[in-house]
Amino acid sequence: MTQTKEVAHLVLPTWAGEFDLRVFEGATGEVYLLFAYGELGDGQDLLVRLHSACLTGDAFGSLRCDCGPQLRQAMRRIVAEGRGVLLYAAGHEGRGVGLVSKLQAYMLQDEGHDTVEANRRLGLPVDGRDYREAVEVLRAAGVRSSRLLTNNPAKASALDREGLLLERLSLSTAPHLRNLRYVQTKQRRLGHRAPGGQPVDEDGLLAGDGQAVDASALLGEVGARPDRPYVVLKYAQTLDGRIATGGGDSKWISGPEERRVSHALRAASDAVLIGAGTVLADDPLLTVRMVPGASPIRVVLDSTLRVPPDAQVLGPEAVTVVLTSERSDPGRRAALRRRGVKVDVVGEGPEGVDLAAGLARLRSLGIRCVLVEGGSRVITSALRGRLADRLVVAVAPLLLGRGTDAVGDLGATMVRDGLRLRGQTVHQLGQDLVVAGDLDWARD
Numbered sequence: 170m171t172q173t174k175e176v177a178h179l180v181l182p183t184w185a186g187e188f189d190l191r192v193f194e195g196a197t198g199e200v201y202l203l204f205a206y207g208e209l210g211d212g213q214d215l216l217v218r219l220h221s222a223c224l225t226g227d228a229f230g231s232l233r234c235d236c237g238p239q240l241r242q243a244m245r246r247i248v249a250e251g252r253g254v255l256l257y258a259a260g261h262e263g264r265g266v267g268l269v270s271k272l273q274a275y276m277l278q279d280e281g282h283d284t285v286e287a288n289r290r291l292g293l294p295v296d297g298r299d300y301r302e303a304v305e306v307l308r309a310a311g312v313r314s315s316r317l318l319t320n321n322p323a324k325a326s327a328l329d330r331e332g333l334l335l336e337r338l339s340l341s342t343a344p345h346l347r348n349l350r351y352v353q354t355k356q357r358r359l360g361h362r363a364p365g366g367q368p369v370d371e372d373g374l375l376a377g378d379g380q381a382v383d384a385s386a387l388l389g390e391v392g393a394r395p396d397r398p399y400v401v402l403k404y405a406q407t408l409d410g411r412i413a414t415g416g417g418d419s420k421w422i423s424g425p426e427e428r429r430v431s432h433a434l435r436a437a438s439d440a441v442l443i444g445a446g447t448v449l450a451d452d453p454l455l456t457v458r459m460v461p462g463a464s465p466i467r468v469v470l471d472s473t474l475r476v477p478p479d480a481q482v483l484g485p486e487a488v489t490v491v492l493t494s495e496r497s498d499p500g501r502r503a504a505l506r507r508r509g510v511k512v513d514v515v516g517e518g519p520e521g522v523d524l525a526a527g528l529a530r531l532r533s534l535g536i537r538c539v540l541v542e543g544g545s546r547v548i549t550s551a552l553r554g555r556l557a558d559r560l561v562v563a564v565a566p567l568l569l570g571r572g573t574d575a576v577g578d579l580g581a582t583m584v585r586d587g588l589r590l591r592g593q594t595v596h597q598l599g600q601d602l603v604v605a606g607d608l609d610w611a612r613d
């Protein structure tokens with residue numbers, strides 16, 4: 170029998186609400202933070218998350234793992250239920266090997282080893298966590314039976330052995346291209362339950378309910394070049410090829426299932442890019458809301474900084490980069506920077522900002538994959554400049570007649586001049602069809 174002792178008890182207000190926090194120390198000094206929400210009462214049937222600390226993911230939003238979104242999703246679900254427990258095991262960093270070893274293992278992963286092999290090469294256990302103290306703390310806090318939020322079979326068995334497990338609930342988050350391999354390894358080699366949620370495949374997707382979606386297959390083979398990120402053009406159009414009405418309205422052309430997949434695509438990408446026209450017409454937030462997952466960096470092309478300062482895309486919910494030209498007012502640039510918006514001046518092109526230069530700037534910022542979400546002018550410039558690798562187009566069973574064309578003039582006079590997709594797949598998402606494929610520049 171191990172011995173944990175309570176060393177602090179206080180109220181901690183957090184972004185998700187006020188928690189009753191009890192701090193325990195294990196026999197070897199490991200720290201356990203027990204966050205209780207609401208009345209635990211008889212301790213039966215409690216929603217419980219046993220979270221292994223991950224400084225990089227939890228605090229810094231590292232995209233190498235899915236820890237941060239999992240932690241925040243668990244807190245949301247406990248708060249929504251009105252009652253539950255989050256046990257944060259500070260000593261379980263890096264599956265128990267500690268912060269420094271975890272970062273050294275990351276270095277080996279960068280050389281091509283998966284998370285399991287990397288630990289082995291460092292002479293470390295693949296999973297060095299021991300859950301006995303955690304279970305003891307849960308008992309001390311009055312937990313008698315739990316619905317455990319986890320994809321990890323080892324955590325579920327640890328509670329089950331002690332008679333504390335009532336049910337195991339998945340805690341999936343939409344994968345990011347940076348953590349996709351890690352998430353797949355967890356599923357394949359460590360037996361985790363669908364950590365990335367339901368994959369989008371040819372059979373489509375069930376109706377959305379805020380659960381994770383793995384849309385990574387729609388992104389194709391992400392391969393950034395030295396001079397620009399991998400660029401995916403994504404839009405929703407009507408059967409007659411419109412992305413908005415003549416008056417500019419585009420909400421919503423596609424249905425909720427397709428929009429949920431769009432959010433999963435955002436969650437998988439480093440950045441999402443739109444032009445000033447879409448900001449003015451739609452005032453989008455461009456964050457990930459319909460699936461659990463990290464919001465990408467938002468990029469706006471705005472050569473004269475005509476986007477209003479109160480535009481939602483400039484708000485604090487995620488990082489924003491505005492690419493502008495020398496024509497914009499330096500005073501406005503400075504005002505945006507003071508608000509925490511990154512403003513970069515790049516060269517001018519025929520359509521506003523020089524898109525190739527803008528994409529090169531994004532690449533220099535470490536961005537590897539950009540999801541271009543429109544509107545029509547930006548989509549057209551990317552195609553005209555051959556600055557896109559892939560197209561993901563939702564087609565809704567709707568006709569609008571006159572309206573905004575998805576794609577402007579590409580100079581095709583004969584059908585054979587048209588731009589074709591290679592290796593395309595078709596998916597039915599609710600009422601909509603989604604066609605995804607690589608742009609075949611080689612045939613051009």
Ligand SMILES: NC(=O)c1ccc[n+]([C@@H]2O[C@H](COP(=O)([O-])OP(=O)(O)OC[C@H]3O[C@@H](n4cnc5c(N)ncnc54)[C@H](OP(=O)(O)O)[C@@H]3O)[C@@H](O)[C@H]2O)c1
Nearest residue numbers: 405413419444445446447472520521522543544545546547
């Ligand atoms: N259905 C969908 O999936 C979807 C998605 C997005 C938008 N929309 C709809 O599309 C409409 C907006 O289309 P839009 O064409 O006006 O908007 P847009 O493509 O988002 O923005 C175009 C503006 O971006 C700026 N820009 C800067 N550099 C550019 C470049 N290299 N290439 C192109 N534009 C550049 C230009 O303004 P400056 O010259 O001032 O810099 C340009 O007028 C709205 O009605 C919106 O609802 C639909």
